[in-house]
Amino acid sequence: MSDQPKLGDRSTAIELISNTLLRLGFITAPSDIFDEKLTQGIKAFQQERGLTATGVINEITARSLEEARFKLGDRVLSFNFASIMRGxxxxxxxxxxxxxxxxxxxxxxxxxxxxxxxxxxxxxxxxxxxxxxxxxxxxxxxxxxxxxxxxxxxxxxxxxVKHSVRSPALANKVIVIDPSWGGEFTGESANGVIESEIVFDLAQRLEGRLIALGVNVVLTRSANNSPLEIDRIKVANSVNADLVIALKVDSYKNENANGVATYFYGRDDKGVRSVVGERFANLIQREICARTDLLNCQTHAKSWDLLRLTVAPTVRIDLGYLSNPKDAKRLATAAFRDQLAEAMIVAIQRLYLSAEDDAKTGTLKISDLRRAGLRN
Incomplete structure (x- = not known):
């Protein structure tokens, strides 16, 4: 949808949205007007799909609603590289x-x-x-x-099983780091911190530590470019990545919002979750919260394209809120970004350790990994 429907709008597109939500059980009566009941139905749909429940029909929600129209048997399904079928x-x-x-x-x-x-x-x-x-x-x-x-x-x-047979050594593994360019809130915060610069600096700190441990690292962007999400997904899939880590900093209209959250692929309505992605998300979340004073906003299953369409286990980490003065001040500090990088490195290594070789959250250091020979 080029224009997002607003409260009070009427159109055939809104009727189609209403009919889809009615068939799926998110509203109880059809409507040709974008009203509060339709907004609540959209929020419920978004929540079930693992999307951000805003009640706003953005591009992702519009595509998900289109996919939800189809039941198995409605059409013949086939593979066409030029026009991929989704639904x-x-x-x-x-x-x-x-x-x-x-x-x-x-x-x-x-x-x-x-x-x-x-x-x-x-x-x-x-x-x-x-x-x-x-x-x-x-x-x-x-x-x-x-x-x-x-x-x-x-x-x-x-x-x-595929994950469990991999060597615990990080050497020769391929890890893709996807530093966000910025989303809806891309301007400077009250502390003059810009998301694209912060996450790229963090990505470079993470890259340097991983390379020292023998990892093949791929960044999805440079300091001055911003590829489309679909192109970044193609990069991750083309290099046969073992893991994909997306880095983002959040913002919100209320400056009291703060803390770190980590996301992995999952759809509760389908009973589907990435087992490795969920475990990795939990490890990263716990390590960051054990090593910093960022508020623990937990891990969450989402079906965003970056999580859904990448072949490798993928997580997205929202590392605080630039709209929160305390979070912004933390992120602006190089020493704090070093803490974040070390937490992520240890979480990556813990992902590949067997249960008996693992350690308590917040106790491992990169030097421990080197002494244990895990870089070879």
């Missing part, structure tokens, strides 16, 4: 395939090459034409054979 019908297909042990990657609602390959494998297994398209014959076979197991569990197990 809840794709999510449902992926969920069913995973339940039966066919690996299509994340349940992300995107019909890509992995999903096509899983469909072909399924079709072969049931003796129907193996064309990778999900049409009537494939749907009938799916309905007949799908097992009653917890949605996404096999895929979560696969992700966990």
């Amino acid at each position: 809840d019908d794709v999510s449902n297909l992926q969920d069913r395939l995973i339940q039966m042990g066919f690996n299509c990657g994340k349940v992300d609602g995107v019909f890509g090459a992995n999903t096509e390959r899983a469909v072909k494998e399924f079709q072969k297994s049931v003796g129907i034409t193996s064309d990778g398209k999900c049409g009537p014959a494939t749907l009938i076979s799916l309905m007949r054979l799908v097992k009653t197991v917890s949605g996404g569990a096999p895929n979560q197990l696969r992700e966990s």
